[in-house]
Amino acid sequence: MAVKIIESCVNCYACEPVCPSQAIYEAKPHFRVNSKKCTECEGDYPVYQCASICPIEGAILNSLGEAINPPGSLTGIPPEKMAEAMAELQAH
Amino acid sequence: MELPVLNDAPKAAGGCSAGSCGSTDDQMDQLPDSIREKVQNHPCYSEDAHHYFARMHVAVAPACNIQCHYCNRKYDCANESRPGVVSELLTPDQAVKKTMAVAATIPQMTVLGIAGPGDPLANPERTFETFRRLSEEAPDIKLCVSTNGLALPDAVEELSKHNIDHVTITINTVDPEIGAKIYPWIFWNNRRIKGVKAAKILIEQQQKGLEMLIAKGILVKVNSVMIPGVNDKHLAEVSKVVKSKGAFLHNVMPLIAEAEHGTFYGVMGQRGPTPDELQDLQDACSGDMNMMRHCRQCRADAVGLLGEDRGDEFTLDKIEDMKIDYQAAMEKRKVIHEAIQAEMDSKRLEKAAKVEQFKQEPKLDTRPVLMAVATSGQGVINMHFGHAKEFLIYEASPDGVRFISHRKADQYCGGDTTCGETESTLMRTIRSLEGCEAVLCSKVGYEPWEQLEAAGIQPNGEHPMEPIEEAVMAVYKEMAAAGKLDAKPEAARASA
Known part of the structure; x- marks a missing residue:
């Protein structure tokens, strides 16, 4: 039972102080979760604290390996619209 | 010559509300x-x-x-x-x-x-x-x-x-x-x-x-x-x-x-x-x-x-790698800050005197004009057109000169040989000056000069190192004297 921070993390530090278990630590190339300490906030909060402040969709996975904040859920940008814009940029 | 830099409501609004009348400096003064x-x-x-x-x-x-x-x-x-x-x-x-x-x-x-x-x-x-x-x-x-x-x-x-x-x-x-x-x-x-x-x-x-x-x-x-x-x-x-x-x-x-x-x-x-x-x-x-x-x-x-x-x-x-002696730096900074402050104060007094003088002059009955200025600081016109990374936009009118905004320029002259796209970058810079009828710089090269004129923007290199507001008003008065400010060209806009 632990969440995981993956490579799309932008190292903004926001999650580190809100973790009730001090399970998150600064690391290279991005922040990481100590899976031995992580409780998924059980007993402390009804929702994952790290994933409730993380601004990057997909950067934090639950214990099943699923994005807690899936594409489009935070920015409101529909994923296909984002893909379109990125493809446009690649073309230049 | 002169200009209150009047960052306040357009006169059309009818008078000034307390605390926001007069020039930027006046605002500070209030x-x-x-x-x-x-x-x-x-x-x-x-x-x-x-x-x-x-x-x-x-x-x-x-x-x-x-x-x-x-x-x-x-x-x-x-x-x-x-x-x-x-x-x-x-x-x-x-x-x-x-x-x-x-x-x-x-x-x-x-x-x-x-x-x-x-x-x-x-x-x-x-x-x-x-x-x-x-x-x-x-x-x-x-x-x-x-x-x-x-x-x-x-x-x-x-x-x-x-x-x-x-x-x-x-x-x-x-x-x-x-x-x-x-x-x-x-x-x-x-x-x-x-x-x-x-x-x-x-x-x-x-x-x-x-x-x-x-x-x-x-x-x-x-x-x-x-x-x-x-x-x-x-x-x-x-x-x-x-x-x-x-x-x-x-x-x-x-x-x-x-x-x-x-x-x-x-x-x-x-x-x-x-x-x-x-x-x-x-x-x-x-x-x-x-x-x-x-x-x-x-x-x-x-x-x-x-x-x-x-x-x-x-x-x-x-x-x-920098070794900083901050005590020494602070002493140096103090002297420099005092000198800058003295310069600002004396310029402010000069400006106030010019505003008074301007008020005494017969009031023009001409439309407002936007002008772009190239400066690297100190409140004077001291930058070459091609080196300007941005232009300050001023509006001159019978009420004086007021600062409006800045516009980013596409710096077209890097001073080296990377000038493959000179023309298009220059054109982009000129486009960024849309609505302006003159651009005041310490110098303007021959090529941009022609293209600025073609775009309806009068290049002006006659006021290098002069205080911005004074120079803008001088150019405004020249335009008025030349009868350029009677009709309202499409590009210009009133402050209303």
Whole structure:
């Protein structure tokens, strides 16, 4: 039972102080979760604290390996619209 | 010759409301002495000061507690210049070292701000550690902070302890329905909250924070991002509200939204305002409030005069090697600051005398004209057209000269051989001057001269090293004498 921070993390530090278990630590190339300490906030909060402040969709996975904040859920940008814009940029 | 730099309501509005009449300098003159004292050498708060004094931001605050639709939380773009973007995140210790290195190297740097790249008050330990150390180790530097306001009420007490006499709050709306279109979420009481509910909490915190700061005697500037179709019609109301609560300056900035920034507004094709729309809104707000028009929307790690960025000279590896004797630097800075202040004071007196003289002259009956000016500071025309990275836009009218805005130029002359696209870059620069009828520079080359003329913009290199307002008025009078100001060409626009 632990969440995981993956490579799309932008190292903004926001999650580190809100973790009730001090399970998150600064690391290279991005922040990481100590899976031995992580409780998924059980007993402390009804929702994952790290994933409730993380601004990057997909950067934090639950214990099943699923994005807690899936594409489009935070920015409101529909994923296909984002893909379109990125493809446009690649073309230049 | 002369010009009050009158950043106030267009005369058409009928008279002046108290506190916002007359020139930018007059506005300063009308502020209580305690406030004027605080802002006279602050480049962001005084249009006059921004020609002389420099500022810097240290990027110690990466975390944010809200999401704005004009922001994207990646911050690694050396070529981008907009708020929220930095190249290197600093620890408080590195920030203190960098600040002292810059202060010693650029003595006209008077102000250190913490502006991000996240929200400074969402990183209270890093932000306050930096402020605490700087107020002890570099007491001659003014400290300021900008915030989205969500965590502000809880931070006011601590802010008042650290020699911080200026706070900027970004307030884009006082209406939760509008707020829901700008802020997709906030992190509040251990939860992510979305929609109107989130916007309502944010707005309440901003307003509460504003009131608490005023009660503590801390100066508050309010920033607003103008988003056409979202909050543009509403910002005059915001201006009234924040003024009534005691904010002393309102800075309405244009939305920056490009698809490549990956922001909601950028990707969704939300446009920013045109220069005309921005000016109209600033004029509409100015009846109620002192307006700031010289903001450059700088990066959260900018260094130097507004409009320039010398951050490259102070990267971590470079400051590591610098040996700073701050006591000696402080003595040197004091002498330089006094000299600049004396120069500003004498120019202010000269300007006031010219304003008086201008009032005595028969009043012209001509339409207003926009002119672009190339300057590298000191309030004079001292830059070659091809070297200008930006132009300052002034409006000349029978009432005088007033500063309107700045426009970024595409620098077409790099002074080397990389001129493959000279023509198109020059044309882009000329396009950025749309609406202006003259451009005043220390020099203008032959090729741009011809193209400027063809675009209906009169190049003028006859006033090098002259004070900007005087030169603009001189050119205005020449245009009037030549009968160019009788009819209203399509390109020109009245201040109404």
